[in-house]
Amino acid sequence: MSQTQSPSAPRLAGRTAIVTGGSRGIGAAVARRLAADGARVAVVYRSNSNEANAVVESIRKTGAEAIAVQADVADAASVNTMVTTVREAFGAIDILINNAGILEGQPVGEIDQTSFDAQFRTNAFSVILVTQAVLPHVPARGGHIVNVSSSLVYRPRAGLAVYAASKAAVDGLTHAFAVELGPRNITVNAVAPALTRTDMTAPIPDEVKDRMRESTPLGRLAEPEDIADAIAFLASDDARWVTGRTLKTDGGFI
Template identity: 55%
Template sequence: MSFDGKVALVTGASRGIGAAVARTLAGRGANVAITYKENRRSAETLSLAICDGGGTATTFQVSIEDSDSVQQLIANVVESYGRIDILVNNAGVAGARAFSEIDFSFYAQQFHTNVWGTIQVTQAAVPHFPVSGGRIVNLSSQRAFSPRDGMGVYAASKAAVSTLTQAMAIELGPRNITVNAVAPAVTETDMTAKMPAEKKAAFAALTPLKRLAVPQDVADVIAFLASDEARWITGRTILADGGLT
């Protein structure tokens, strides 16, 4: 797979899966716009590493919940690169809470970021895709298919992302823009670093491959969906969960 000359916008790319996606796309020739919300140092370190390796990357700060911030992001990316060919909606939040303890603030934070953030970044980016089309990959979650351990609200927000992916694919198909989602299970990132070791071991034991994912496992699936080789796949959520579901 080659992304030579393509412009890829990856949200939430300062760490974890997003960082792995940025490295993968840049390593295959893409000009990568890396966004971060708070972790500027990690984003700039990643950008520097990509550039030192011969790639092209630039960092941009954004809060995907805020419409003005999103509009400014897209304006800055287009000013830097001229267009957008690939959008990876990776930024998101997760939280766990027993059903009886869910309040509006807890619900709103996850839906506002995971669902509305995906919508408005996509709305802002699509007008800057070339007439030849492009690729959008959204981040869903295996939890959308298995909402356990108090993660019902998070799972519901990611199920909404999967449904939106289908709707976007239908609307954007005539523009030759494919829209797919990837649904990882528990992945070894700094976001899961505080998960008890016994819980990680339990998830690994339930997975046919007997381990948890690492970010590169998921990044490679996203890169495929962003490539020309995936031109006939759209509207799908791909479970990248090692067979857990």
């Protein structure tokens, strides 16, 4: 699966990557990091076109290639159109980062089907849809898929049962897809971040953030770049012998 390159070539030179939820937070950091490693990057967004275009512009200023593509990752037709656009722009697709997600908090007595369906469709079913759409365009040498799970799978918090369950589904899909796609030299892994400083987590009360910080051996919260660096490893041939695993990118949260 390894591809011979000159010693000075970026490790993702010649590769194409799709990053869903790439307009902000962890997704934006991942898009920038993969581009810095030499990949051509498709920044997929649902509604934040200005933010997505800003990420693309920041990548292009470095001399790397990037495009912004709108898609609803929970809708099959929209996903297929997005993948076709990326294919036409960049050719074969080597890397898929399934990062798009939503979080809605509800105590157990208030969980409703609308919120349940929305979180499972966006957080879990989208992993299926986007992976299915990308697979026909992965080259014969193989590729890498990285899904974004959550530390809440392992340490759920009150009011976030459905979100944690949807991310547990992501873990299950990750490990099962790895078994199925291994013969095609496609690795499938996940990262499970704890609380990360993004606009999605900005509304969380400071006292909760303080407790998280105090429970982390490194004494701080994660930055999006911390998660992006781990994803970049799993998206490269440096991780060619790692598949079917979820990496806890939680700073040792205890």
